Amino acid sequence: MGTITKALDLLTLFARDRAEIGLGEFVRLTGRDKATIHRHLTELTENGYLEQHPDTRAYRLGPALLRLSALRETLFPVRKLLQPIVFELSETVGELAHASLLQGDALSPVAHSDPALHGIQVNFDIAEMLPLHATSSGIAALAFCPEEWQARILSRPLSRFTDRTISDPADLKAEIDMVRRYGVASVAGAFDEGVSSVGAPLFGEGGRVLGSLAVAVPSVRAKPEKLRDIALKLSKEAERASTALGGTVPRNFEDLPPHWGDETTTRQVIT
Template identity: 60%
Template structure:
């Protein structure tokens, strides 16, 4: 990993639960020596990606992030396009829905919405990168990603987030194949011990998979009939999201239909 990558990777340490990070904590989180971490922090601060709290001297995200976010959304309005799709999906299903985009070997959340129709809810943090092997969104992406990405992910030392996380490539492979055949993935308590989720891929203008939509349900409400209803809404929303982003969806079946034998 190059110097620039090491510095920029540090930005992924921030989340809503961890909005400010001190030097010592950065050393612990990155596993790097103090001098190297301090040098990277200084460079990120000088370029506006970080700023220091005037009292605690802890680091937080800087103004350059806001500026670049504005430029990205103005020139490539993904969040504003996906917001109504995700919101509509959440309201139709009565459950938390979210959209994420592929970022290297992880998924970066873009927008989520919880209609808050139930007392038991799913906790979701848009600042957390999502692993491809342990989330339904990730499996949906892996099913349609380039073979190189699938090989790299399955060959890595996969983290177990819960006792149900599948880290054996031989067990993940048929799940990925099923998601490619049906256009839907399903995982039960593999990233959060109390959550069951379903995912569907989203495609870009060149026909490549760029991300996914997902609906997350507390496992206590994840009954087969309920999940079946959600899968129909999810598959429809994924097609809508793809069209809105200027992409083309593969010739995949809607839930309950016969699998097609080819892509359009």
């Protein structure tokens, strides 16, 4: 990991429940030495990527990110294009929907919507990066990444988030093959206990995969027929989203089996 990457990596530590981080906590979270962390924080602050609380001296995200975010959305209006589609999808299926874009070897959420129709809901953190091997959105995107990208992911240890996270490269390869056949991925409790999800890839110019569109459902409501209904609607909306992004879906996928989502007929990530 290079110097610039190490500095920028500090920005990924901020979250909804961690809006400000002190020097000592940065050291604890990263395991790096205090002097190096302080140097990186100083440089990020001087360039506007961080700012310090006037009293506590803790660091928080700075104004430069607001400027760059606004410029990015003006030049390439991804959130403006995807948010209405995500909203309509969530209203149609009655569950949380979200769209994410590839960032390195993970997915970065850009839009989400939850109609909040049920007492039990999925807790979604817009600041949390989504691993490619443990989420339906990640596997959906990974399945259409270049082969060398897939090989890199498959050659590394696959982190376990729950006891249902896929950790065997052979199993992950089987999931990739299934997604390429049907165009959708399904996982159950592989990233968050008690959450099932269905994901479909998003494509840009030339059929290049950009990210994914997904729906997350509390497992208590994730019946096979519900997951299949979500998958059918999701596939259509993912194609619509790809078109809105100026992309093309590379090919037609096979029709889902009648009982898709039932673990006895279609294997999910972990059975």
